[in-house]
Amino acid sequence: MxxxxxxxxxxxxxxxxxxxxxxxxxxxxxxxxxxxxxxxxxxxxxxxxxxxxxxxxxxxxxxxxxxxxxxxxxxxxxxxxxxxxxxxxxxxxxxxxxxxxxxxxxxxxxxxxxxxxxxxxxxxxxxxxxxxxxxxxxxxxxxxxxxxxxxxxxxxxxxxxxxxxxxxxxxxxxxxxxxxxxxxxxxxxxxxxxxxxxxxxxxxxxxxxxxxxxxxxxxxxxxxxxxxxxxxxxxxxxxxxxxxxxxxxxxxxxxxxxxxxxxxxxxxxxxxxxxxxxxxxxxxxxxxxxxxxxxxxxxARHVSSRYHLAWRVLNAGASSESPFFAKSRRAIVLSEAVPTLTTPESMTVPVGLRPALLPFLAACDEVSVATVRREWPFLARMFTASVDDLRPRPALGFFGAMLAGGQVPARGHATVTAAIEIATLGVLAFLGPAAAPREVRGVDWESATTVLAGDYLVGRASRLIAQAKPGILWTFSDWITELAALRATATTSGSGAGTVFSSLFEFPLRVGAHLGDAPSEPLRAYGEALGRVFLHAEDVLALRGTRTRLDVTLPGLLAGRISALPELLSIPDLTASSLTGARLATALAAAAEEGDRARKTATDALTRVENPSARRLLGCLLDSVAAPLGLESTVDSW
Known part of the structure; x- marks a missing residue:
């Protein structure tokens, strides 16, 4: 022995x-x-x-x-x-x-x-x-x-x-x-x-x-x-x-x-x-x-030289409910990894898909970490979730869309998926209205960090796409431009948050369908509905007072214009303090009902996906995203 x-x-x-x-x-x-x-x-x-x-x-x-x-x-x-x-x-x-x-x-x-x-x-x-x-x-x-x-x-x-x-x-x-x-x-x-x-x-x-x-x-x-x-x-x-x-x-x-x-x-x-x-x-x-x-x-190596910068970032964003700052605080201070768009609960995945899926996800994480760890080491911690403990992420939509075309993503496709996930984190930095300008000596670190981190991440993602699949670079650029326009509309009008998340969740499926030669229409419809399910589930979690997947509370969701509630309740200037008693119950019921409607739309789109493995994986993803809505799982039906 x-x-x-x-x-x-x-x-x-x-x-x-x-x-x-x-x-x-x-x-x-x-x-x-x-x-x-x-x-x-x-x-x-x-x-x-x-x-x-x-x-x-x-x-x-x-x-x-x-x-x-x-x-x-x-x-x-x-x-x-x-x-x-x-x-x-x-x-x-x-x-x-x-x-x-x-x-x-x-x-x-x-x-x-x-x-x-x-x-x-x-x-x-x-x-x-x-x-x-x-x-x-x-x-x-x-x-x-x-x-x-x-x-x-x-x-x-x-x-x-x-x-x-x-x-x-x-x-x-x-x-x-x-x-x-x-x-x-x-x-x-x-x-x-x-x-x-x-x-x-x-x-x-x-x-x-x-x-x-x-x-x-x-x-x-x-x-x-x-x-x-x-x-x-x-x-x-x-x-x-x-x-x-x-x-x-x-x-x-x-x-x-x-x-x-x-x-x-x-x-x-x-x-x-x-x-x-x-x-x-x-x-x-x-x-x-x-x-x-x-x-x-x-x-650790740069703790002396970088602490002042990190302190300013933490201090400037201490009162911010931006998803980016909320997750950055966790990544810097806590001992746990902080995945970006994910749920606290693990996701069930068909056993037969795991041998191909797990190495692909690990390759995605390797690319993401190698891309950001030198300049922004804390951001690298947002790409270190254990692949054995599967949770919803854009890479799963991409993988399922390629499966729909009868192809298993190769390791080289991990670079494309990593670029999409890095860009998604960059978009989080820009969600909600810009920070109010403050009269301070020197640099307004909240605004500066938002711009520096967001632009850096989107820029690095664009470079990865150009290196791996230059043929889709224009599509990627159009997506970023579309997100900027959708975010501006949601910020100024107080409505349209659902379209932002529809675009975020749809794009990985669109690219996966293109690279996997799969019919794109049902996959894009599924992705758009999945984004709305996510947003309504966030509202439900926030209304219950529990942790959201964006790590933002109800006041933060409403102030940041990243909630569907103002549009759903026809109250453009809705505030968290006004959601009490009967109105709170009404809001919770409306968010759950609208989330169920979006879930059914996604389910209908999946019925048009012919590949059974793709249907089952994307069905599991849908069930996990919709879990806070308290709906009965449909995975066995796939």
Whole structure:
């Protein structure tokens, strides 16, 4: 039986040990005799909870708290579907160790001789000694009692020093705890723990005056922080580095627990794929890191030089409900990938189509990431959804349209589809009216970012089309022009949002039909109706007060002219505050009814698609997009 040595028994090491032991490997876990810092509270995010569930640990014992993000002193915005749990580090590590040991992992105190095979380095920052990480800093956490703040986790991004052009990121956070709360702060650069916590208290008190009545329940726990991640640097002759030992820390918030668990799981999977080949496991681990942590490598390397720019973008868009800014906030601050036009729920796809579909989607993501990751690394994270966890996206419409012509898209077609998806993200930057001009010294960063990002994405998409399929470049250009005109009409008149989304969803099918020699009329009719289904489903989600797929609330949808409700209710100046009581119920019923009507139109169009595989895939896509409407699935009828 192959043996693996895991050095470090923290969350990353124990997750790796559990996965390896379950996979039949003999695992020795070398753990320190004592922790380098006192026990303290941790924030357990969504990706970390998913890892725990995947290895068989119940997470219900740790209640999920909603999250608000404050970038400026005036605004603290809820971040839907992004809850954190507050957990005791010793409790979490003890649970993980007990679980891994139950699966067969052996924990031994102190150092253990290297086995000559696989080694995972999970000892945190201690395994970075002798190396030079790109960014170093510290994290401090302290528990307080005396008053309980409201039941949310507050993340507060701290402005870099105005007199320091290369100032480093800082973040403070607050989480309610029994009888009080936990306060944490992270910073890169030269700062003392006391000064950091004082700064955190001052920033958090702007939103939680109750902090003034708190008293310390114990000493602060302070430790080093590293954000020098690079896939190549996480693998060397010493072993596979995971978590903090790999510099896997969000360079804006300092959050590293999710990355620690994820990377531990990835290292274990790489070893299980090459149980007798450490070099093969190292190559596989590097590949998995590169695809999983798109954007973090570039971010960490340029965290000093780019933080001021990113801060200005975040600060300027802190109050914006534009889909682009809403998704950008999630991409920068949270530990999860943020797909563009998608649903929170997974999509069912016919099993027989997956062998061809999954590699095609992976190729699309590779092209998209390679196109934007250097200049706009955070945007690259919007193209990193797991292809194993399928969700609606333009590439599926393109794939289904080519199937309708009896063709399976080749890898080369992925460049065209990637260009369409990149352009779709660019269009999101321009949805809704332009930001109101503000009299500020220097650059109006909200307007500048919208133009820079939108134009950049559309420009890069155009270049991809010109390189891959120059014959359709004029069609692509006409589509962009059409979207601009439709958006202008919707913005000025307050109606016509449905035509914008019809065009967004129809174009991938039109191009796929053209390249696949499929009859275009039923596919275009299906795509146009699918866009309207999406828009009405967004309205339904917003009216219910749940997370929309554009990450925009009801006031944002209405103010941004990206809702069908004003036209549907014949109230051009409809506001969210007017949708209460009977009018709210009427609006919800009308949106659901109109969404059902659009769904039936799409279904009728699909009946004219002769290829059964194409019908079934596009039927699954329709069902997923229409899911918020609460309609009965029709997929079995295809």
């Amino acid at each position: 192959s043996q693996v040595l895991v050095v470090g028994a923290g969350p990353a090491g124990s997750v790796a040990a559990a996965v390896l032991a379950r996979g039949g490997m003999r695992v020795l876990v070398a753990c320190r005799r004592s922790h380098p810092i006192p026990n303290h509270d941790l924030l357990l995010g969504k990706p970390a909870r998913e890892v725990l569930r995947s290895i068989g640990i119940a997470v219900d014992r740790w209640p999920v708290l909603p999250v608000s993000l404050a970038v400026s002193g005036q605004t603290a915005r809820p971040v839907p579907d992004a809850g954190y749990s507050l957990v005791d580090r010793d409790e979490l590590c003890g649970t993980l160790r007990e679980h891994a040991a139950g699966l067969g992992a052996e924990y031994v105190p102190g150092k253990t001789d290297r086995p000559g095979g696989h080694v995972i380095l999970a000892g945190g920052g201690g395994h970075l000694r002798g190396r030079t990480p790109h960014s170093t800093g510290l994290t401090s956490v302290q528990r307080f009692i005396g008053a309980e703040p409201d039941g949310r986790v507050l993340l507060r991004m701290l402005a870099p020093p105005a007199d320091e052009p290369r100032g480093h990121p800082r973040c403070a956070w607050l989480a309610p705890a029994p009888g009080g709360c936990a306060v944490g702060a992270t910073a890169f650069g030269d700062v003392t723990p006391d000064a950091l916590l004082d700064e955190a208290f001052a920033a958090l008190s702007e939103f939680e005056p109750a902090l003034a009545n708190l008293r310390a329940a114990g000493p602060a726990a302070t430790g080093p922080l590293y954000a020098g991640f690079g896939p190549g640097g996480a693998v060397d002759e010493a072993g596979l580095r995971v978590g903090d030992a790999a510099g896997l820390v969000n360079p804006f918030t300092g959050e590293g627990l999710s990355h620690a668990m994820q990377s531990g799981q990835l290292a274990a999977r790489a070893i299980l794929a090459h149980p007798d080949d450490p070099e093969g496991a190292a190559r596989e681990y590097s590949r998995l890191l590169d695809s999983t942590y798109v954007g973090y490598f570039e971010t």
